[in-house]
Amino acid sequence: MAETVTPAVQGNPPPPASTRRERTGWYVYDWANSAFQTTVITVFLGPFLTTVAELAAGCELGADTCDGYVHPLGIRVAAGSYYPYLISLSVFLTVFVLPVVGAVADRSAHKKRLLAGAAFTGSGATIAMAFVTGDRYLLGGALFLIANISFGAAIVVYNSFLPQLGGPDERDGISSRGWALGYLGGGLLLAINLVAVTMFSEEGNPQRTLDLARWSIVSAGVWWALFTLVPLRWLREHPTAAALAGGGNVLTDGFKQLGRTLREIKAYPLTLFFLLAFLVYNDGIQTVITLASQYGTEELKLEQSTLITTILLVQFLAFGGALSLGALARRIGAWKTVLLSLVLWTGVIIAAFRLPAEAPVPFMILGGAIGLVLGGSQALSRSLFSQLIPAGKEGEYYGFYEISDKGTSWLGPLAFGLVFQLTASYRVGLVSLLIFFVVGFLLLLAVPIRRAIVAAGNTPPRVL
Template sequence: MAETVTPTVDDTPPPASTRRERRGWYIYDWANSAFQTTVITVFLGPFLTTVAELAAGCELGADTCDGFVYPLGIKVAAGSYYPYLISLSVFLTVFVLPVIGAIADRSAHKKRLLGGAAFTGAGATIAMAFVTGDRYLLGGALFLVANISFGAAVVVYHSFLPQLGGPDERDGISSRGWAIGYLGGGLLLALNLVAITLLDEKDNPQRTLDLARWSIVSAGVWWAVFTLVPLRWMREHPSAAALAGGGGNVVTDGFRQLGRTMREIKAYPLTLFFLLAFLVYNDGIQTVITLASQYGTEELRLEQGTLIVTILLVQFLAFGGALSLGALAKRIGAWKTVLLSLVLWTGVIIAAFRLPAEAPVPFMVLGAAIGLVLGGSQALSRSLFSQLIPAGKEGEYYGFYEISDKGTSWLGPLAFGLVFQLTSSYRVGLVSLLIFFVVGFALLAAVPIRRAIVAAGNTPPRVL
């Protein structure tokens, strides 16, 4: 007979957290945002695309390339190689991240898990220094390791959020963490911009490629160094299951717990419905972030300096945007604020489709609009989901959440890559992303959010 699970309300207050501990939690966002910004958003797409084009026999610096590469014998257009890699990384994370979350929930040493995943990802990023010439396969393999490790570390990182504050505090905590992350990512990107401005040679595409490679490496170093701060300042908050573990093998116990959760998860259908909505609309957000630089270079024919300045604009405006939407959430609630942000994202896609080529100013204006909605939509989605997680299962549920978060979405890049391969048009590929925002808005609007929080056994915040 199948076991039935009755949700119960947990009135136990969360463990007290210190200001130092919260600051340590914020600093990890500062540390890992360098990977998201410098690597994923700006440099890696054009870098790996160029390396794949070299492997396809195209000349370095050529305006167009119709060549193909053959990873594992599969014919792939050089321009589609990077979007396909993103999709492959997410396919693999489907199996990895929920297991990492289950292990985190059973472990009394979550900080060790955080450090192990973070240092693995940072090491793979630093190893991009060896991706020279036409070594597109090495670059792809290192990206897979780095991106999966990035997601694994974020799962553990997110699982600390419910222990850092009560229901009415989490929107603010999450928004501050995301805002500080944008500052950290923006600062390293600014340093890379200075280096490129001083060292790049306009008529030397090899020099441009080398500078992109070392910018990627710098993000790995940044990520590793600043991860040391949260590992020192944060405290362990082991769950009751971890404390009662009795010295068993945390990995095998984690797999068993994940199996139980997969059977029991039907007891929280509203949480699953919210997660479905998030997976859809966040796919659109992450695809825009991940492929923006490739769209700018390949379709709009913008110089890398223009792209970096635009991303810097996004980063620093996103700091204010995250705090502003966090403040708005205090007045109208996080749920309504996220819905509003999705309307704005739809406008961003329409405007991006209409952008003229070789026109940097309109591209920068659009980047400013993205910055104002980007941080808030992500930070408030994270804190809103924390209200829908049954106590003691934060890691597992954030494992499912992270499958479509921070650059690990797969449907959007897959659609974008397929449309480009069929039409050779990045603009047409961009239009395909509209459906993610429209459908995501409809799904999120249909979630009875207060009832969903109560059904998960939690106390709703005063304003939703």
């Protein structure tokens, strides 16, 4: 079995070698959690919660338009804006939660327990969506907040394993394989749900469609919980120097360490600059992923089966896209490859704005283009960031990173929701996302990436 020796933490013996079995277990968690990202966030939850909110606003089930309002906590919200606002609220909360989770992970000698706690809390909240019936939009919103925050917390812990799984020249490939397997797993469950929706939906029965969406969401929670058992079995602990030192309370020490990191982080300005660029452009990527289904349903008037088929196409093309861009990164470097992907994302937004309504074929072609750039841009950003983290602080830094990763965007949905509430046009809302890709590209272009890696105390890969 091939092994990769991970770098030693100063003052401590080298951590145990990373084996192929352990890396495979790490890949499988991407397979497990991607069901939530794909089935829940990307396809079903947006239209489902929007419909539930519309019911609470007094609109008829299956109505083409709804100008009604709901009043969560006494706040007047357009039913069509409820879901984008929920996304923004969940990310606002993760700003406070995820860095703390990362700090605790760095101080703990039992990161797998943290991974289990976050993953099973999120999957449990997802399964509990079975009880969101009728006009229970508040229950659905609360469960989504719990699930999405837990999802992000689990990803923070999961990502913190990456620097221990391979050296500088290996991480692009490791990260790309994880993303690729995740898209494959998410696509497989989505295919199962596609078959279910096709077989059991009834024309003229919107209640049946709503029920199928709810149970598809529940299936993602079951999938997430079930396959999380594999990485919990195969991953091994790679404790940091602070964790090996022991003593004190992990939670309170985690808060203290986070405070020290926030004070000391200015010593790594180039890492912060990269993080800023990532937060901007990935916010745009995540907003496209999260709101694509709602855009297709509400603006383009596409059938649910068309949306699911398109997202399924995206998933399987993203599997190949992640591996292909990973291979390209080996030739020209991850930094240049991510920059290229952002140019392609800008083209995607322009094309999406011009899509005709009730035309499934152009929508599916655009989905194919998204699939080719989606996985690679995200996988390579993750591995590139791993090069910029000071040793022993992987969890904390990935806590900041996760604020805009895998469904936790906030500025994009907020802008989209505000523009929709002001103009009642999803197309105009979509245009507002262009700035995230343009500004993100310019910020990333300005990062002296090799110097940033050296400044963090790490060895740069051969090609950047």
